[in-house]
Amino acid sequence: MLERLELEAFLTLAEELHFGRTAQRLHVTTSRISQTIRKLERRVGAQLFVRNSRSVTPTAVGERLRDDLLPANEQIALGLARAIASGRGGRTRGVVRVGWSAPWCGNLMVRAAELFRARHTDCEVEIHEIQLVDPFGGLRDGSIDVQMTEFPVEEPDIATGRLIFAEPRSLMVPAVHPLARERSVCLEDLADTVLVTLADARVPRYWMDRHFPRRTPSGRPIPQGPATGFWPEVLVHVAAGAGVSTVAARAERFYSRPGLVFVPFRDAPTVDYGLMWPTANANPLVRPFLDVVDEIVPPPDPVARHHR
Structure with missing residues (x-):
């Protein structure tokens, strides 16, 4: 069985491809991440990442392990969320429905949901994939409260936050x-x-x-x-x-x-990604959810945090 840190360190490094950012996300030292990955590689019996002074790249074995573990890890997070909801017996103060398009947006939304639930124990977060053929439909019909999808957005009934990812x-x-x-x-x-x-x-x-x-x-x-x-x-x-x-x-x-x-x-x-939500009748939980995302991916400067 994988230890929790091994699982989190491996999947986070496979996403970030950078030991420093991985350590920052998991709130541990860079040396701890390196030790954990080396320990996992010894257990697997194969190198999982190729490292040099400029890059970190998963090997074929590492890519296969990432593809095998990622769905299981997401299912664990979903199962835990359902168990928490059942344990409360439906006694939640509110629900925020979060959408995402690209997988890297989904990964961030899952992390934000976990932190949000920890901070707001009487609230729940539902996470849904957004289809690009109807990018704003969920926000308009009320099935989605806030989503992280591709910019640009020039819709008068939809508010946008700052840029989160700018992908080549x-x-x-x-x-x-x-x-x-x-x-x-x-x-x-x-x-x-x-x-x-x-x-x-x-x-x-x-x-x-x-x-x-x-x-x-x-x-x-x-x-x-x-x-x-x-x-x-x-x-x-x-x-x-x-x-x-x-x-x-x-x-x-x-x-x-x-x-x-x-x-x-x-x-x-670049392909730009950011958060968006309805301008009218917004779920009051959207604002604290945005604050959680800001904590995970800090704005580049203090002004950006308040540019909403």
Whole structure:
């Protein structure tokens, strides 16, 4: 059986790929994280990470262990939350419903939920995945109180918080595509591809232009390919050679599979993620939940904390 610190240290390092940030998140020393990972590697009998002075990269064994453990760890957290709710016999003062889109946003929301429950023992947190084909629907129908999804957001009925993640952008291409052999790509290269997009009138055009553009910066048209309803469909279409897709570079760690290659952009804007909530009739628990997120991922300066 894995010790709790071994599990947390391994999964956090697999996400952060940095010993210092991992130690900071777990409130232990960097040497403690290093010792814990080495101990786990001895138990496994194989190296889990390749370390050098500039980077930390999971090995094939490390990636497989991460993929095996992550769903189980999330299920444990969910089971504990349900047990706590049952133990209270429904005697909760309130519930905050939290949404997320990308897995790294979901990981942060799970951590925030755990800390929020510890601080507000008579409250509960529900966590739900947001589908990009309807990015604001949950906020508008009341099923989601606050969510962490992709910017930009230019909706009068939705308030936004500060930037939480700014992820470099990559182009996800079929392994047989000519661009798969390049070290990097530029936005003008999209004119020579077929872009897999989203199919839904509920996605604002300004949002689509940021993530699934119709033209390159010079004005060349970008051929539009299959229009999908769910993110897994994008992976299937690209792997099958039907087109390419722009993604956050971190997506490679979560969605890498045979048939897909992730090529970094050298000129594309970042994929930005932040928190958002309804401007009217907001759940009063949203504000303390935002404070918890600020504690986990501190703003870059004191002014940013109050820019809400």
